[in-house]
Amino acid sequence: MSSAALNKLIEAARLDADHVFSAPWEARAFAIALKLSEAGHFSWDEFRDRLIAEVGASDRIRARDGTSDHGEYYEHFLRALERLLEEKGIAPLGTGSQG
């Protein structure tokens, strides 16, 4: 089961070996996090702690339900960044969800 999921991701990587980001927003989210960290607004370790929490929450659901992921890592990444920026008082949660 998770072998099939891994096989699919391996195959996708072979077909598209040169792209580290699957969409432009992933690249920008990554660069924003790195830039803010380099500028001292938070340490990369602080960010990683939030990322591990987001990934871990998703892992527990997958382990419970027996489902596989399909490469949604940067969704966890973005949520971790949003939470950290809210905690730091830099940007309120929901910055991007105003109608």
Add this chain to the structure above:
Amino acid sequence: MSGEHHNTDDTGPAARVKALEALLTEKGLVDPAAIDAIVDIYETRVGPRNGARVVAKAWTDPGYRKRLLANATSAVAELGYAGPEGNHLVAVENTDRVHNLVVCTLCSCYPWPVLGLPPVWYKSFAYRSRAVSDPRGVLKDFGLELAPDVEVRVWDSSAEIRYLVIPQRPKGTEGMSEDALAGIVTRDSMVGVAKVEAPHA
């Protein structure tokens, strides 16, 4: 509240990142040009070609190999590779008897200066959840079957340490230059999910 369709568009990750970048730019915390520059670095300049040069040098220069195994961070810096996620780099060497495999079970820790950013499978639950408990099964998914007497060592990247696998130099490459060797070293081989193949003559 806006209608469902509109709402969905606005809360998608692309819209959220766009709004976040706009807010941070307005506050003077980020500069879109600086963001462009970082994206360019990680999309085009930092990547497994760096690690391939390191491995090719280790294959052809015994002194360098020794320095790489003793202190990988300073050895890769000799070639100009340094930066975030590269401060505690450890090189582990494959031999006839030992095969090394790298994972980050908690998230996505990876040696950026030599390999760039990790591929999707490296960050997946499917890989992270099985690499420690069933490394041979995972390797089989990558098409790599090891002899039963080869010991598989799995390295779980922690908050501090990043690992680079030095794959075995394939037979039949004795006459190749360092540059040519760098051309056959793959990202997958430096994570430990593949071997390096000699080029077909």
